[in-house]
Amino acid sequence: MALEDYRGDMEMCCRCSCCKFIPMQMVQGAEYSYACPSIAKYNFHAYSAGGRLNIAASMLKKGFNYSDKILDIVKNCQMCGACGVSCNYAMDMEVLEPIQEFRIKTVEDGHTVPALEKVITSLGNQGSMVPVTGKRGDWASGLNLKDATSKKVNVLYHVGCLTSYDKNMQKLAKATVNILQKAGVNFGITGDAEMCCGGRAYQMGYKEDFLNQAKKNMAMIKKAGIKTLVASCSNCYQAFKVLYDKYNLRGDLEVLHITEYIARSLNEETLKPSKKVALTVTYHDPCRLGRLGEPWIHWEGKKIPGDRFVFDPPKIYRRGTHGVYEPPREVLNSISGIKLMEMTRIKEYAWCCGAGGGVNESNPEFAMWTANERIREAVSTGAEAIVTACPWCEKTFNEAIQKNESSLKVYDIVELVEKAI
Amino acid sequence: MIAHEKLSDIVGAANVSCERTTLDEYSRDMSFVNTVRPACVVKPRNAADIKQLVKLANEILTPLVPVSSGSPHFRGDTVPSIGGAVIVDLSKMKRIIKVDRPRRVAIVEPGVTFGELIPTAEKEGLRLNMPLLPRKSKAVIGSLLEREPVIMPKYQWDISDPLACLEVIFGTGDEFRTGQAAGPGTVEEQWAVGGVQKAPYGPGIASWHRLIQGAQGTMGIVTWASMRCEILPSLEEPFVVGSSNPNTLLELAYWLIRLRMVNECFILNNTNLAAIFAKKWPDDYQDIKAALPAWTLFYTAAGYEYFPEERVSAYVKNISDITQRLGVEAAKAVGGVSANEILKAVQRPSEEPYWKLRYKGGCEDIFFLTINDKLGVLIEAMNDLAIKFGYPVIDMGVYIQPIVQGTGCHCEFNLFYDPGNPGELNRVRKLSISAVKALMAKGAFFSRPYGESARMILNRDAATVAVLKKFKKIFDPNNVMNPGKVCF
Amino acid sequence: MALSKEVYKEFEDVVGEENICDDPAIMPAYFATEFAAVILPKDTAKVQAIVKLCNKHKLKFRAISTGWTGVFPKNTILLDLRRMNRIIEINEKNMYAVVEPYVISAELQAELFKRGLNFCIKGAGSNCSAMLRGHGHLDQTTSADDRNHLAIEWVTPEGEIVRLGSLGSSDEWFCGDGPGPSLRAIISSAVPPGVTPGVFTKAAIKLYHWPGPSKLPVVGKSPRYTLREIPANMMARYYSFPSVEKMWQAELKIGESEIAYELMGFNASMVASNITTCNEEEEEVFRRISQEVQGPGFFVIIAGNSPEDFAYKKKVLEKIVSDADGKSLKSVEDPEIEGILLCQCVRISASIRETFRAGGAFNSIPIMGQRDLTIKWAIGAGEAKKPLIKKGLIVDDGGAFFGWGVEQGHLGKTEIFCRFDPLNPEAKKAVEEWRKEQCARAVNERYFADLLMAKIDESGPSLSNYHLWWRKIVKELDPNSVSPEGGPLV
Incomplete structure (x- = not known):
């Protein structure tokens, strides 16, 4: 659907400001009540979801006269979707989708941001969203893992750009491998042949580049006969599971996040964390595992003329209800010695780490500001460590902590599981 | 004589007096304000009379000083500040216009006293949220307009309560009705469709009654006002709690009011309680005072239509949990004064002579608003000052009235003195002025500035005064309404 | 320019x-x-x-x-x-909180709950400024309108800082009135037809006891939150009555007996809005509940300060309802639905569901003041909605209105609105006409004068010509005419 298809949704915005806050019933005080990093940082209403919808609706009416300010508003958003959850508590309207379409239109109209252009060029040239050093599969050298493109495996472990190339993140790939092996899973990787999922390109508004990656990935997966894909990166997870489905590319591929797979293994008792890990932690729900990890709902219909904003057939909205919230918590709670302290903003209304939507690349200062807010919230729980389930979150938190000299530790959930098994 | 004939034309010759003795009555009061003899006293019969009086006053630029209560007056607000004034004595406007039980509201003219309204309200099953033991001659409207504290803080949702709506003739001569009374239509038309004059706010965004309240007649003359009334309880259980520490009682009062368990609720020191209940002077007074604890909190738990015993017993149980925690005990009597006796007394105006005058014949009140936390410091400061000025602290009455459902309290020091003793009078006068200054410096808020201290009080808030003066210019451009009062 | x-x-x-x-x-x-x-x-x-x-x-x-x-x-x-979003002070001992304009009600309320306190959240919702003047679900026990403000800090249209009441004299926030006449007379943060010129920069708000837990035990995922359990000494019910008269009788008695923590004169449609998560579900639930109720009704929360207090209040409630032939709505007795409603109506989190969700717009006539009087008028206004419903121009709510007693029935609030699709010009026009007609009837029959949409010159003459005085005040305060009127701000 294009931006104009959301005209009705955008005009439903009543400027109530709910998109700026977590759902009202979950507000626990003066602290940690804000949901949207963009408006929280930049304050002008234009930087809220409501503001963006109203601007887009106005441009649909009056023409797309781009200015630096418009581009600034468009790019300074992590596309984290918290706005949509809060809005959709009460309203039946799409929020993040028109914002995404606005972004796509901006790119299609040629109004791009140099920092993001650079990333997309690199994606085109080198197949990666992060700087490339060495080969993609170098991290696995000596591990003797199966090549899923040539050998029959039950599960393909898709590692992702950041985990593959970033020396500090490769430990996550190794931990994941270790866990899958301990669970006795017949899995493989695609190593140097692995390609970027394209999800982050999509968040930045580069729909064509995303589709290009998606098609290539699905062609390889189909060719290899992969039935189940496990991702340890929440961006990859959401791309394969939700975005590929949105564009009818996923087919019947089962997509699981590693936390879901571990939780399943725990239930089936193929994985038993036996070692104690004495640590008080708080868990950060990655946006694309949590609220945006909710399955895509295919729908096509028309507004029923009359008094209500209703459709034929009825439209079911993705309100963040069915994201992946419990499996990571089940996994953490299964580890002896771990004490989980929840933050105020969790699950469907979790605060973003700051890295999404191209902000990490186009406005690192804003990404850091957003991460710092989360670190502050994590520290307020009394936890020693913040645990997440996405390398992008871990990277951003680590950078923020280093700059602030905080003593808070950062872990991916697979690191803790690895310690426990 | 200023326009005597014109005044007679308006109110009738019988209602105009320029007799020296009559004028002398209005030229001074019990306060320390200067004696200024008015030129004339008129007693209007209705709103039309008042309207004409105000118009005349504007034509001949003559000050009007409205008076609703009978003497003795205590605050100086009814004594002219400048010569040549016409006293507008409203005591002849005595109609109780309406008492409406389902809507819990009464409407009265300015001359109606508490003693007159109470029985009429009771007949309908209603009661008034009263000030503490007003003098018999005190007009209900006078009390409402002065923002006097009331003894049932639970029912005082806003500091303007229990005033509801009013009709006023502004200093311009224009008639205006506030709140729901403003319209549409006349008051009678509103009644016809089932409306009463109760909602105080509006019309528009303003709450006009708040401009008239506290103005001491400087904005206009009120011709009638409505007040919210409460339901007459079917069961009342009064209690007293004595303590040497007023802060303990304040804490108890705080919880009683916060949990809305009590109706009447106030604190008196032994001097005041004895002054109210002594029957034989001076022996009885001294005996009672000696037998009383330094401070007494009085409260009543009440039940209404449904299962009143069960309600009261639930409250009594819950209150005892609090008193135990605070280490005090609720009782039915203290120092020979029974809680029932207090309850009975405070639901009526004071018996004659007025309780504040029984001890020595004169009484100077110093009163202000403050928050609970500051009260102790302010009482101490007042004690120190009394000592400094040679006024016996044990003779000083103290009345603490939690206000507006617990958002603060009214604190009143009653300095009893013999007006016939110039030394004593002078001492109290000096103490009074010094006390206002000293207490203000320690954070006391004198929200109702009267008499000699008014200017000093208002000087602390120049920004408010500047805005008030803009309003005065609108509603009384010729400054004919009680000039010299407040900051005008 | x-x-x-x-x-x-x-x-x-x-x-x-x-x-x-x-x-x-x-x-x-x-x-x-x-x-x-x-x-x-x-x-x-x-x-x-x-x-x-x-x-x-x-x-x-x-x-x-x-x-x-x-x-x-x-x-x-x-x-x-x-950016002015600080809670300056919460003073438990003197029952007030001081806030800046961008503190929203949900934030302040959550802080207050931790201290066993609450305040009047306006019906517009807890997503709005805590400083707002107005009415809301909790009016029965937390008062409303302009009556909850204490001291206010006000930057006048000329740029002077006026600190009302005790703030100006003694740097305390507990009182907004005096010395002398009260400037609260003109200080109002959001009521038609405009607002006080200038800017309010801080306000003290009156607080009230909250008998519930320091944090409501909310469970579930958006958009369906409920309570894990109904808090101790609390109960929520919806009662319907055979007639408006019977409903009013019960409402009056509940107010007089001081037993309700909240009394919200919802209709079936409002209940449906609150407990459902989308338009289709709302329509279906409305139809079902409409069959279950016997007539108009209200939602009540009973909250005791102790088990005895709760038992007493519950007993009185049952007696009053029974005397007025009231019937409890079974759906609301289901603890999950009871929990949803209790949470919504304490945290005021469903206002947008009630108003904007259905069609995207609503047009309302809110009336503050005397409840029995305004109910009388609202019956007619409700009947006048029915032809519009029949034509499919506005959302079917059975022609209902809603409202509640304020300050345990001393005052009241009644409101009636039409929900519609703002992109449908026919609907918009029909609703505007309905509004105009009903407001004209209100003035002609001496019920009230609308101030929300009417121009001040139209309403003023029927209301003691207040508009002329108001203009004079504004002119005095704003000699350079830099602080324009422009409708209520929420």
């Missing part, structure tokens, strides 16, 4: 370049107005400096808090008070 570079620079010097913007690109995000600039002051001093500059250059200005509604003349300087 854009600001000249020099003037822009003067404002920029006050707030810093990141807190002022005149780029037309951002304007549609606000309102359908071409603002001269949007400025984000951080504190009272900055507000004062901006207002003084506006006077110097004869520029109109208006301030918003959460900025939901408002009408603004072209070229207004918009003061977006978003």
